[in-house]
Amino acid sequence: MTAREGDTIAAALLAAGIDHTRETPTSQSPRAPFCMMGSCFECRVEVDGEPNVQGCMRQITPGMQVKRQRY
Template sequence: MKTDSNFLRLDNASQAASREVRFFWEGQEISARQGDTIAAALLAAGISHTRETPVSQSARAPFCMMGSCFECRVEVDGEHNVQACMRPVESGLNVRRQRS
C-alpha cells in the first residue's frame, strides 16, 4: 500500500537514535519513530491519503499538521474522526482510512 511521496524527514541523520514504534495501517505494518504523530508516520511511510470525501470520494491527506483543518481524520482502534496530526503513534495501533 506504500505509494510515492514527496515527504522527507529533515533529520534523517538522527533516525538511528530514535526508538522504533510499529503500528498497522489498513492491516499493513508500518515502522515509525517514537514521538511521531500518526500523520507524520503515514507521510514518512509514503501513504498518500487518509480518507475520501463522502460525496465525490476525492482523496484527502494531512494538510495543516496542527489540528485546524480536519483533513487527516482516520479511524484508530475503532474510534472514528481521530485527527492523525494530533495523535501520537503507539505500538500496536490499528489505523484505517476514515470511511465517512
C-alpha cells in the same frame, strides 16, 4: 509499519508514503494531512475502532490499529 517514537499518526503515514487518509463523502476524493496542527481535519483516520481521530494530533503507540477513514 514502523514509526519513530514521538511521531504523530499523520507524520508516520506521510513518511511511509501513504498519500491520503480518507475520502470525501460526496465525491470520494482523496484527502490528506494539510495543516498538521489540528485546524483543518483533513487527516482524520480510524484508530482502534474510534472514527474521526485527527492523525496530526495523536502520537503513534505500539500495536495501534489505524485505518483509512471512510467518509
